Structures are given as structure tokens and as C-alpha cells.
Amino acid sequence: MSSDPKPRVHGIFHKGTSTMTFIVTDPTSLATVILDSVLDYDAPSGRTSNEHNEKVAEYCRVHSLDVRYILETHVHADHLTGAMYLKGLYPDAKTGIGSRVTEVQQTFSSIFNLSDLRADGSQFDLLFDDGDEFSLGSVTCRVIHTPGHTPACVCYVIGDAVFTGDTIFMPDFGTARCDFPGGSSFDLYDSVMTGLYGKLDDSTRVFVGHDYQPGGRELQFETTIGEEKRSNKQLNATTSKDEFAAWRSERDGALGMPNLILPALQVNLRGGRMPTPESNGVSYLKIPVNLIGREK
Numbered sequence: 001m002s003s004d005p006k007p008r009v010h011g012i013f014h015k016g017t018s019t020m021t022f023i024v025t026d027p028t029s030l031a032t033v034i035l036d037s038v039l040d041y042d043a044p045s046g047r048t049s050n051e052h053n054e055k056v057a058e059y060c061r062v063h064s065l066d067v068r069y070i071l072e073t074h075v076h077a078d079h080l081t082g083a084m085y086l087k088g089l090y091p092d093a094k095t096g097i098g099s100r101v102t103e104v105q106q107t108f109s110s111i112f113n114l115s116d117l118r119a120d121g122s123q124f125d126l127l128f129d130d131g132d133e134f135s136l137g138s139v140t141c142r143v144i145h146t147p148g149h150t151p152a153c154v155c156y157v158i159g160d161a162v163f164t165g166d167t168i169f170m171p172d173f174g175t176a177r178c179d180f181p182g183g184s185s186f187d188l189y190d191s192v193m194t195g196l197y198g199k200l201d202d203s204t205r206v207f208v209g210h211d212y213q214p215g216g217r218e219l220q221f222e223t224t225i226g227e228e229k230r231s232n233k234q235l236n237a238t239t240s241k242d243e244f245a246a247w248r249s250e251r252d253g254a255l256g257m258p259n260l261i262l263p264a265l266q267v268n269l270r271g272g273r274m275p276t277p278e279s280n281g282v283s284y285l286k287i288p289v290n291l292i293g294r295e296k
């Protein structure tokens with residue numbers, strides 16, 4: 001792992017979904033990756049807007065950044081990705097996600113009965129396997145496959161920093177839920193213990209994909225692998241797999257579906273595109289009735 005130069009990291013918080021979008025830059029060349037962007041979506045009206053994307057674009061403009069990549073840590077279920085809007089602004093930038101996105105596409109293509117969705121990952125410019133490397137100017141980036149929250153989740157190691165998406169969050173919040181189709185608390189345990197705690201130096205900077213501000217505390221999105229190993233409240237270096245799986249399954253059993261799961265998945269599986277417009281030129285998102293979530 002290259003740690004020289006240290007990438008510059010700027011986080012922008014999307015309050016409505018507690019999501020962190022990160023703008024990560026090689027300070028030498030200004031080559032930049034945008035991680036986990038957000039398209040604003042008003043569920044009652046079905047209207048999209050770009051307030052959050054514009055904040056990202058404004059930061060990139062003010063700092064004259066050269067956006068090369070627009071990447072996702074996974075197919076998000078709680079927000080719509082802003083990748084297509086950003087791709088419009090930065091046409092040479094490459095979009096990317098973990099290669100096992102095809103499994104997620106297969107699963108949800110059948111749940112939503114999507115005839116127009118090709119489950120081959122072709123909606124993304126780059127599909128990353130575990131261990132793949134790419135360059136951000138003079139900074140080396142490496143992909144760690146971290147299944148658990150979803151089967152396709154990846155973390156990006158960029159210089160001395162890791163972007164954990166929905167694996168581990170800040171130590172006082174813990175970890176991501178594992179009850180979506182294809183999710184597994186056992187897999188998440190292995191991904192964190194082996195993939196993150198086992199492979200990364202304690203000094204590695206950790207940037208988390210969400211911050212839910214437990215107890216109403218102020219926003220925090222940066223910690224270290226050493227701190228996570230010491231004090232992550234759900235999964236630290238001393239937690240056993242059975243203990244974690246039992247705890248996670250009890251917690252997940254009490255969680256409702258994320259507010260935007262239905263629109264988010266249908267858009268994010270398409271790399272941020274809306275469904276093919278119908279004969280009147282309008283795109284429609286589907287609602288499967290009595291199919292996902294728990295019966296009451």
C-alpha cells in the first residue's frame with residue numbers, strides 16, 4: 001500500500017440519508033475519485049434534484065480537481081446514487097463497483113420483475129474483483145471485497161485511507177445490517193476481521209459510509225483501524241463470530257426497511273439510471289406489493 005503522498009479527503013454529509021460522499025484527491029496531480037454520491041429524491045412526488053451533487057461539483061470546481069472515478073462501495077438501499085449526474089459533468093470519469101454486483105442484479109431483477117435490466121454489470125465502466133488495483137495519480141488504490149451487508153460490497157484502500165462503505169461505521173455505532181437478500185452476518189464478520197482488521201495497519205485512516213450520530217452527537221466520519229479494533233461496539237478485535245452473528249440477527253430483526261429501498265435499488269442496479277421511459281416518455285419505478293419486508 002502506498003502512503004506517499006497521502007490522499008486529501010473531503011467528506012460531504014447528506015443529511016436526509018445520513019450518507020457520506022467522499023471526494024478523495026491525489027495532492028500532486030489533483031486526480032480525484034468521488035465515492036458514494038447521492039441523488040436527492042423526494043419520495044412523495046417522485047422528483048429528483050441535485051442539491052447534494054451540486055455541493056460535490058462545487059468543491060471539485062473550487063479546487064480545480066480532475067475527477068477520474070465515480071465509485072460505489074455497493075448497491076445502496078437507502079439512497080439513490082448521483083453517479084449519472086456526475087458522469088454528465090465529468091464524462092471522462094469512470095464509474096465502478098464490485099464485480100459481484102451481478103448477483104445483486106439477478107436477485108432484484110427477479111424481485112422487481114425487471115425485463116430491461118441486464119444482470120451483467122454492464123451499467124458500470126469498471127467491475128472490481130478482490131485485490132484489484134488502480135492508480136489515482138501517484139496514489140495506489142486497492143479493492144477489498146467485503147461481503148456481508150450485501151454480497152457485492154467492497155472497501156477502497158486509497159493510500160493510507162480505507163473507505164468502508166457499509167461494513168463498519170464509527171466505533172460508537174458499530175456495523176451495517178446484514179438482513180438484505182444475499183446479506184450474511186457471518187460474511188460481514190469475516191470481511192471485517194480478515195479483510196480490514198487483518199490486512200490493514202492500525203494507523204490506517206478509516207472513513208465510514210454513513211454516520212447516524214448516535215445520541216444526537218455531532219457528525220463524525222473518520223477514525224482508524226486501531227480505534228475500530230479497540231472499541232467498535234459491535235465488532236472489535238475480541239468479538240467472537242457467534243456473539244456478533246447473534247447480536248446482529250437480533251438487531252436486524254427489529255429494523256424496518258429503509259425509506260427509499262424500493263426506488264433506490266431500481267435506480268442503483270442500473271448504475272444510477274432511471275428505468276427505460278414508457279411510451280409517454282416518463283420513467284416509472286415499481287412497488288412490489290407484499291413481497292419484501294416482514295408480514296405484520
Ligand SMILES: [Fe+2]
Binds near residue numbers: 077166
Ligand atoms: Fe448500504
